[in-house]
Amino acid sequence: MNVRPLLNATEAVPPALAVERVSHSYATRKALDDVSFTVAPGTFAVLLGLNGAGKSTLFSIITHLYASKAGAVSIFGHDVARHSGAALARLGVVFQQRTLDPDLTVEQNMLYMAALHGMGRRQARPRLRDLIARVGLADRLHERVRYLSGGQSRRVEIARSLLHAPRLLLLDEPTAGLDVKARADILKLVRGLVAEDRVGVLWTTHLVDEVKPDDSVVVLHKGRVLAADSAGAIMNACGAHSIGAAFAKLTGGDRDEEPL
Amino acid sequence: MSASLAFFGGAEGRFGLGAYLVCLQGIVWRESLRFLHQRERFVSALVRPLVWLFIFAAGFRQTLGVSIIPPYETYVLYDVYITPGLMAMIQLFNGMQSSLSMVYDREMGSMRMLLTSPAPRWFLLTSKLSAGVAVSILQVYAYLVVAYFWGIEPDSYWGYLTVLPALLLSGLMLGALGMVLSSLIRQLENFAGVMNFVIFPMFFASSALYPLWRVQEGSPWLATVCWLNPFTHAVELIRFAFYGKVNPLSLGVVVGCTIVFLAGAIVAYDPARGMLMRRGG
Numbered sequence: 001m002n003v004r005p006l007l008n009a010t011e012a013v014p015p016a017l018a019v020e021r022v023s024h025s026y027a028t029r030k031a032l033d034d035v036s037f038t039v040a041p042g043t044f045a046v047l048l049g050l051n052g053a054g055k056s057t058l059f060s061i062i063t064h065l066y067a068s069k070a071g072a073v074s075i076f077g078h079d080v081a082r083h084s085g086a087a088l089a090r091l092g093v094v095f096q097q098r099t100l101d102p103d104l105t106v107e108q109n110m111l112y113m114a115a116l117h118g119m120g121r122r123q124a125r126p127r128l129r130d131l132i133a134r135v136g137l138a139d140r141l142h143e144r145v146r147y148l149s150g151g152q153s154r155r156v157e158i159a160r161s162l163l164h165a166p167r168l169l170l171l172d173e174p175t176a177g178l179d180v181k182a183r184a185d186i187l188k189l190v191r192g193l194v195a196e197d198r199v200g201v202l203w204t205t206h207l208v209d210e211v212k213p214d215d216s217v218v219v220l221h222k223g224r225v226l227a228a229d230s231a232g233a234i235m236n237a238c239g240a241h242s243i244g245a246a247f248a249k250l251t252g253g254d255r256d257e258e259p260l
Numbered sequence: 261m262s263a264s265l266a267f268f269g270g271a272e273g274r275f276g277l278g279a280y281l282v283c284l285q286g287i288v289w290r291e292s293l294r295f296l297h298q299r300e301r302f303v304s305a306l307v308r309p310l311v312w313l314f315i316f317a318a319g320f321r322q323t324l325g326v327s328i329i330p331p332y333e334t335y336v337l338y339d340v341y342i343t344p345g346l347m348a349m350i351q352l353f354n355g356m357q358s359s360l361s362m363v364y365d366r367e368m369g370s371m372r373m374l375l376t377s378p379a380p381r382w383f384l385l386t387s388k389l390s391a392g393v394a395v396s397i398l399q400v401y402a403y404l405v406v407a408y409f410w411g412i413e414p415d416s417y418w419g420y421l422t423v424l425p426a427l428l429l430s431g432l433m434l435g436a437l438g439m440v441l442s443s444l445i446r447q448l449e450n451f452a453g454v455m456n457f458v459i460f461p462m463f464f465a466s467s468a469l470y471p472l473w474r475v476q477e478g479s480p481w482l483a484t485v486c487w488l489n490p491f492t493h494a495v496e497l498i499r500f501a502f503y504g505k506v507n508p509l510s511l512g513v514v515v516g517c518t519i520v521f522l523a524g525a526i527v528a529y530d531p532a533r534g535m536l537m538r539r540g541g
Contacts, residue, residue, distance in 0.1 A: 063376055067532040081531070085275055089378040097369035101290070103297035108290075115286020116377035118279025 014077030016041045016168040016200030017062065022071030024057055030223055031057040032068070037218045037228040041076075041167060042198035044191060046211050046231075048247060049220035055204050056096075058220070059172050062202075063093050075168055089117070092161035096172040096204075100153055100160075102146040106132065109145060110160050117164040124163065131159040135189060151182025158189060168200045169193065175207065183210075208244040217243065219250055226250045275379050283379050284387045291358075291391035295398070305354065305399045309346035310406060317342050329471055331503040333415075343412050344499035345468025347400045347423075348491065351431045352462060354396035356454050359389075359438030382526045389439065389522070393431035400427055419502045426501035429514050430494035436521035437490075443528030466492040467499075490517045 015038040024032040032054045039045040049055050061068045062075075064084045073080040078087040100109045107128065114124035132141055135155040137148075145153055154174055161169060171190065175183040187210060193199045203210070211217060213232040218225060227234045227250055231243045240246035275283075295302065317339035328335060374384055404420065407413075414420065441458065463469075465482065466489050476483040486492050493513035500507040 063372070064531055065372055065375060084531075085378040085380065087378075088376055091376070093373075093376050095369055095372055097372075099369035099373045101294065101370065104290070104293055108293060112286050112290045113373070115282050115289070116374065116379070118275055118282050118379070120278075120282045 013041060014074070015039060016043075016076060017045075017202060018072075018074045018077075019058070019062070020072045020074075022058070022061060022068045022073060024054075024061060024068045024070075032061075033223045035071070035220070035223070035225050037225060039168070039200050039202050039216065041200045042194060043216055044194045044201045044203065044212075045216040045218065047202055047204045047218045047220060048206070048208065048211065048243075049204075050206050050251075052222075053220045054223040055220060056172070057223075059095075059170065059204065062170060063091070064088060089164065090167050092164070092166035092169040092199075094154070094157045094161050094169070094171040094174050096174075096176055098153060098157075100145045100156060103144060105142050105144050106137065106148070106156050107141050109156065110163060113160045114163050119164060127163060128159070131162055132156070135159045149182070151178050151185060154178065154182070154186055155189065158186070162193075162199075166199070168202070170202050170204075172204045173206070174203070175205070175210065208242070208247060211243045213243075219247060221251045280379065280383065283377065283383070284390070287374075287384075287387040288391040288394055291388075291395055292398075295395045301357075302399070302402075305350060306402050306406070308353065309350055309403050312342065312346055312349070313339055313407065313410065313412075329473065331500045331505045331507075339410070340412055341471070342469055343407055344502055345463075345466070345495050347403065347427070347498050347502075348430055348434075348468060348495045349463055350399050350403060351393075351396045351427065351434050351494070352459060352491065354392060354399060355431065355434030355436075355438040356441070356459060357438075358392035358395070359435055359442045360454060381529060381531070385439065385525055385529055386522070389432060389435045389525075392435045393428060396431045396435075397424070397427050414502050414504070416504065418504055422504045423498060423501045426497045429511075429518060430497055433490065433494060433514050433518040433521060436518055436525050439525035440521050440528060443525065462489060462491040465489050466495055468492075468495045490514070493517075 017039040019035055019037050022032055022035045023030070035054070035058065047055055047058070060066055062073050062080065064080050064087070067081050075087040076090050078090065080087045101112075104112070110128040110132070111121060111124055114121075114128065119127075129138070129141070132138055135158060137152060137155055137159070140148065140152065145156065148156065158169075158171075158174070169190070174190070175186055178186065190201055190203065194201050205211075211231050213230070213235070215231050217227070217229065217231045217234055219227040219234070227237070227246075229237070234250075235241070235243055235246045238246040238249045240249055321338045332341075374388065375381065377384055401420075414423075441454070465486050467486060468491070472483055472486055472492070475486055490513060493507075493510040496507050496510040497514050500510070
């Protein structure tokens with residue numbers, strides 16, 4: 001009821017992701033303060049915030065690493081805390097940290113992930129071949145992850161996150177530490193998933209140049225949602241000519257805090 | 261291409277028995293692969309007890325005789341006496357190492373990955389634990405092969421088989437203990453701390469290196485400490501099992517401790533409390 005609807009949210013279908021009045025604090029620091037927003041199925045949503053805005057905390061709560069102190073998160077209507085199995089089965093995750101095993105091959109890494117989702121080898125092998133071809137790494141299937149570049153391993157992680165065919169994909173700063181070319185490749189790949197396969201995506205970043213005008217944007221600053229709308233609408237509301245300028249205005253305009 | 265992204269039926273939120281088995285198998289398989297790739301880890305896991313056996317035990321062989329105490333039916337040499345203790349030591353190191361590695365930064369990522377599985381968390385933790393135990397058992401048998409050529413063998417070859425369930429239990433107990441510690445005590449994140457405050461006290465204040473009656477002669481209170489140390493019971497369980505016997509007291513203590521430690525680990529990793537939250541992720 002208190003959800004601030006984003007773009008395209010329809011009443012009939014539950015949103016891919018609904019974050020409702022989530023608050024969280026560590027010992028003394030309040031990390032999230034009454035955060036609400038939704039991501040509609042099949043859309044590309046950006047969670048925009050500086051380091052320390054609370055993105056990582058929110059990410060941990062959505063992926064059920066730990067429960068929030070208040071509020072609720074649901075994925076396609078399945079509450080993450082109470083029905084975590086059903087919620088997690090619909091969720092694909094790419095963490096900011098590298099989570100592939102460098103000593104194992106691409107295929108071994110993917111088979112492990114498939115097993116975690118209860119998918120046996122016979123079922124997983126054809127799927128992972130399709131997916132790895134889709135991210136353009138078909139010839140590297142039997143290579144150890146150690147020998148892949150940063151951009152390549154990110155692509156493997158994206159392919160891996162799609163193994164169980166989730167309808168919602170979460171990516172936490174997926175382009176961090178990548179060069180311009182690799183960044184563009186990753187972004188194109190994920191936008192393709194949204195356009196062609198109707199996967200809902202929540203893309204976390206502090207880089208405003210990754211945002212397109214018709215993306216849904218959630219601006220998170222010091223644990224609070226300052227705006228949740230399409231990038232274009234946010235720009236209009238702020239009277240800003242770019243999402244970067246709008247972001248700076250929303251967050252107090254401190255030059256040092258303006259994202260790149 | 262979109263066909264490959266069709267919703268995977270088996271993951272409809274219902275995790276059937278088959279899915280549980282696949283999941284467990286996958287976790288054990290990955291842990292074994294990782295272990296095989298980390299040669300240094302395997303070598304150091306093997307060298308550590310062998311140093312004790314070849315150097316320490318050889319040195320003490322002449323000065324320390326062990327009289328006839330169960331399960332031994334004759335006088336035994338010192339290196340024969342400490343072999344079960346060294347088997348337990350392998351598992352102690354392994355338990356601490358694999359559980360602590362879960363919270364190391366590098367490992368934190370893969371731990372988070374593990375916990376995104378739709379399987380219930382208790383199951384994931386228990387599977388992870390079992391995988392660690394499987395690896396520790398491999399290490400123990402590798403040690404036993406070397407020890408065999410050193411002239412240390414059970415009374416009958418059946419001993420190699422009867423020791424297996426004991427290793428399984430003691431491995432679970434020590435792995436679960438490592439898991440609890442890794443979640444509760446932040447200072448123990450570096451391995452040196454664990455060596456000083458967990459491994460050494462547990463190992464030395466136990467029946468691994470000397471029979472308790474010897475300790476009793478020297479210091480009754482220390483003997484009591486040893487007696488209360490769960491590691492002593494892991495050692496005795498293995499010692500008796502290696503000779504095809506059961507030590508009911510040790511069995512009870514090890515089973516009891518396993519249950520308590522495992523419950524503690526599951527609580528510690530509960531999403532609503534525990535260490536994952538404090539760390540901030």
